[in-house]
Amino acid sequence: MNDLEKHFTENTGRMIHKWKHYFEIYDRHFARFRGTDVHVVEFGVFQGGSLQMWKEYFGPKAKIFGVDINPLCKKLEEEQIEILIGDQQDRKFLRSLKNKVPRIDILIDDGGHTMKQQINTYEELFFCISDNGVYLCEDLHTSYWPEYGGGYKKSNTFINYSKNFIDHINAWHSRQRRLRVTEFTKSVHSLHYYDSILVIEKRPIEKPFHLKTGKQEIPESFLPRRKILLNHLKGWLKKKTAL
Numbered sequence: 001m002n003d004l005e006k007h008f009t010e011n012t013g014r015m016i017h018k019w020k021h022y023f024e025i026y027d028r029h030f031a032r033f034r035g036t037d038v039h040v041v042e043f044g045v046f047q048g049g050s051l052q053m054w055k056e057y058f059g060p061k062a063k064i065f066g067v068d069i070n071p072l073c074k075k076l077e078e079e080q081i082e083i084l085i086g087d088q089q090d091r092k093f094l095r096s097l098k099n100k101v102p103r104i105d106i107l108i109d110d111g112g113h114t115m116k117q118q119i120n121t122y123e124e125l126f127f128c129i130s131d132n133g134v135y136l137c138e139d140l141h142t143s144y145w146p147e148y149g150g151g152y153k154k155s156n157t158f159i160n161y162s163k164n165f166i167d168h169i170n171a172w173h174s175r176q177r178r179l180r181v182t183e184f185t186k187s188v189h190s191l192h193y194y195d196s197i198l199v200i201e202k203r204p205i206e207k208p209f210h211l212k213t214g215k216q217e218i219p220e221s222f223l224p225r226r227k228i229l230l231n232h233l234k235g236w237l238k239k240k241t242a243l
């Protein structure tokens, strides 16, 4: 059991509401920030218990920001914990957070969980996350629940929307104009999909390259890659001459 799960299990303070399997995921992606002056923003304050959990986990240098639509949450502020009141679906409010929070290293979206809220929050704040930061959106099962705007293979769910991210981290290799290297390609190291959670790990990315080392044992002409290229060329010529 990691420290987060231990805190949760033994919690007698403010209420926390989390799925049990999330703790392993949090610890896997957040551990490197412990003991630093990390700035964490969590959408969804509820009773304030998770903000206290982050405070204990990240340590005395951390700054925790909670965001919630419920004005009553404001009274849950304490040392190291600041609470901002507003609607995460409202793009204007989301943009205003950029001036209220000096830096975001980790963003956890545990707010209202509707498709619009998740997508607007991502679109307005993802590129504000620091270069080596982490974006974590949880409770993605709402992408399958009609009352939240979800449904299997429905086009505007957060899950479906996020599937484009897979293309964008691979855009370096695209030979089609429709898929180009973007800011996302250059700033995202990896996407981690779990049950109900997507974690996006940021890191400045250089154009990838590959190398060969060691002695060549099999002549180039016997390698399958050459055959693939030749077949492709043959097919292309056949099409051209048929025109």
Ligand SMILES: C[S@@+](CC[C@H](N)C(=O)[O-])C[C@H]1O[C@@H](n2cnc3c(N)ncnc32)[C@H](O)[C@@H]1O
Binding pocket: 015, 016, 017, 018, 042, 043, 044, 045, 046, 047, 048, 049, 050, 067, 068, 069, 070, 086, 087, 088, 089, 110, 111, 112, 113, 117
């Ligand atoms: C699942 S609870 C948060 C749980 C909390 N993070 C925890 O771990 O204990 C969801 C919270 O999101 C808030 N919320 C719902 N809709 C919201 C919205 N549109 N904008 C901001 N917060 C919202 C609710 O008021 C509620 O406190």
